[in-house]
Amino acid sequence: MYQSVPVAPGDQLTAGGAAGSPLKKKLGRDGRPLVMSGMLGCMLVLAAVVSWCYYSASLRKAQLLKTELLDLNKDGFVIRNQAGAVIFTMAFRSGTLDLDSCSKESSILSCSKSDSGKLNFFIQTVRPKDTVMCYRVRWEELEHERPVEHAMAYNDSHWYGGAESATQHWPIKNQGEEEPRPFITSDVYSNRNAFGGILERYWLSSNATAIKINDSVPFHLGWSEQDKKLRFQARYQDSPYRPPEGQQALPELSYRVCVGSDVTSIHKYMVRRYFPKPIKVPAPEVFEHPVWSTWALHKTAVTQEKLLRYASDITEHGFTCSHLELDDRYTADYGEFDFDPQKFPNASGMFDKLREDGFQVSLWTHPFINYDSINFGVAVERGLFVREPGGELPALVRWWNGIGGILDFTNPEAREWYSSHLRMLKTRYDVTSFKFDAGETSYLPREFSTLVPLADPSTFTRRYTEMAIPFNERAELRVGYQSQNISCFFRIIDRDSVWGYELGLKSIIPTVLTISILGYQFVLPDMIGGNAYPNRTAGNKDGLPDRELYIRWLELSAFMPAMQFSIPPWAYDDEVVEIAQKFTALHKTLVAPRVLELASEVLDTGDPIIRPLWWIANDDEAAYKIDSQFLIGDDLMVAPVLEPGKQERDIYLPAGRWRSYKGEHFDKGPMYLTDYPVDLDEVAFFTWVH
Numbered sequence: 001m002y003q004s005v006p007v008a009p010g011d012q013l014t015a016g017g018a019a020g021s022p023l024k025k026k027l028g029r030d031g032r033p034l035v036m037s038g039m040l041g042c043m044l045v046l047a048a049v050v051s052w053c054y055y056s057a058s059l060r061k062a063q064l065l066k067t068e069l070l071d072l073n074k075d076g077f078v079i080r081n082q083a084g085a086v087i088f089t090m091a092f093r094s095g096t097l098d099l100d101s102c103s104k105e106s107s108i109l110s111c112s113k114s115d116s117g118k119l120n121f122f123i124q125t126v127r128p129k130d131t132v133m134c135y136r137v138r139w140e141e142l143e144h145e146r147p148v149e150h151a152m153a154y155n156d157s158h159w160y161g162g163a164e165s166a167t168q169h170w171p172i173k174n175q176g177e178e179e180p181r182p183f184i185t186s187d188v189y190s191n192r193n194a195f196g197g198i199l200e201r202y203w204l205s206s207n208a209t210a211i212k213i214n215d216s217v218p219f220h221l222g223w224s225e226q227d228k229k230l231r232f233q234a235r236y237q238d239s240p241y242r243p244p245e246g247q248q249a250l251p252e253l254s255y256r257v258c259v260g261s262d263v264t265s266i267h268k269y270m271v272r273r274y275f276p277k278p279i280k281v282p283a284p285e286v287f288e289h290p291v292w293s294t295w296a297l298h299k300t301a302v303t304q305e306k307l308l309r310y311a312s313d314i315t316e317h318g319f320t321c322s323h324l325e326l327d328d329r330y331t332a333d334y335g336e337f338d339f340d341p342q343k344f345p346n347a348s349g350m351f352d353k354l355r356e357d358g359f360q361v362s363l364w365t366h367p368f369i370n371y372d373s374i375n376f377g378v379a380v381e382r383g384l385f386v387r388e389p390g391g392e393l394p395a396l397v398r399w400w401n402g403i404g405g406i407l408d409f410t411n412p413e414a415r416e417w418y419s420s421h422l423r424m425l426k427t428r429y430d431v432t433s434f435k436f437d438a439g440e441t442s443y444l445p446r447e448f449s450t451l452v453p454l455a456d457p458s459t460f461t462r463r464y465t466e467m468a469i470p471f472n473e474r475a476e477l478r479v480g481y482q483s484q485n486i487s488c489f490f491r492i493i494d495r496d497s498v499w500g501y502e503l504g505l506k507s508i509i510p511t512v513l514t515i516s517i518l519g520y521q522f523v524l525p526d527m528i529g530g531n532a533y534p535n536r537t538a539g540n541k542d543g544l545p546d547r548e549l550y551i552r553w554l555e556l557s558a559f560m561p562a563m564q565f566s567i568p569p570w571a572y573d574d575e576v577v578e579i580a581q582k583f584t585a586l587h588k589t590l591v592a593p594r595v596l597e598l599a600s601e602v603l604d605t606g607d608p609i610i611r612p613l614w615w616i617a618n619d620d621e622a623a624y625k626i627d628s629q630f631l632i633g634d635d636l637m638v639a640p641v642l643e644p645g646k647q648e649r650d651i652y653l654p655a656g657r658w659r660s661y662k663g664e665h666f667d668k669g670p671m672y673l674t675d676y677p678v679d680l681d682e683v684a685f686f687t688w689v690h
Contacts, residue, residue: 164196335369
């Protein structure tokens, strides 16, 4: 470094700076601090340069880890909207990324290492349309069999979708702290903490974001009420999922997150892109006229005499064009396919009589063959059952009607054997269709073997729903997994005869909205008044549900895609019969024509028939939380009374011009109508005035 040193007057500098010169002497005494200062200055400059380079590299790395409104860090990523607000947050719970292993090429951010070893991680940006941005995310372990877990924050938004559940809320209310468990179809009537019989790996947010977990993932779902997060986990350890044959059990968590301009449009995009659509609309008569089940009325004690009496009463009370559903225990043993001659001594004559009186009849069926059935040995000999893990012996399963085997619907021979018996019943007795009960994965043994290995156990549910295809005009299922194209009615799980959110009257709208968001639009809301089990029935007078509960249930059902009776209205009094006649007529003249019009659109769009209020009011915070009102299409809004002892209710009207069923006009919305009067024989509904 160049340094200037002053010279005193009269001093001469000899050539070469001779020894003993005043300058050299001065440097000898005083130069060392100057040199030290120079070195320190050099180090400071060097540190500044290094810091600048590091800062520049950090900036470049930060820029590298950004792509189209998404910021990646070692612990997770966030997605922002165009205004810069964070609308989606995902945290990596099972490991952190080694950011030095990350690179960016075109629209793909990728990393090859985590804090525990090698992995394949990437986020790919896809812009499928101007108003939608999607991100494909994949975390695949390459060395360890440990679970992969990401946690999605609610971000002060409302979430919908996932699964049918026993206690159903709209939007989702996950309570407590739940460790991730297999996201597979289950019977929530018998296990009320399980995921339901209709589920999909799809969630939707009021922030206009949606997430779809890939089919290949061994998917487990948990949550934290305290942290307000859903926990998405992929694992094979201690799990019913199996890796593809010949592959190591290295889990992969992969999913798509899509962001749109509003919740309705992003849902429409996701449904069109990821859900199969029905290929036809079921029989219009099922939409127009009630189905009459024997279950809640007669349970397993149904007989030929009782069935004919029931049909006669239906006709006598003025309900025509009816569909009868003969439920449980018309066979001698479970797993047989003909009528018990003691309970039904002349089944052919019975069907002739019912046809003469204008009834269509469907029969209850299920996938079980009990060990005491004559068909059990046949199925064992022909290898038709789901088997023990070794593949030699049939796996015995326990279900609500005993112990037996469960048919292996991955086996073409089992499918044909089962179908042939259903076709025989249809031909011999002119049976119209079938009520396909059960089908949940929860009825499989924990360890099992099928002819075609099931990486995802819920594929069993999908295979079972396919058995309804030949009978789909009037068929009924209570399970669904990737089954939206099975063009029949999907029944929500049995209800208790109670008012509340746990399988009661208040749970119906949240459940129908949820399975509609999951792509199942031809909904049967189960029997009016519920199952009427003595220990799960409000009122329980003479074994009947509370009269007021029954009436309010009936009124709500009149605005659903289809109605189903079992406990007949004449079990109460003439007034209840009159209310039933009034609302079945209203269903036929007002509701069914609109539902059928929307049903034909479902084939192309997959859009819900029964819609939440936010469908037409997606900038309205109040609309996201309302769980006791719904829309049929965009222009018919329904607000039933769901509380005991009430003949009024608060009603929310989104912005627009509405006309009430009483002829009132409202056009200054959005607004609340507080304590709006609704008599016992009324449902408040409003039509959009164009």
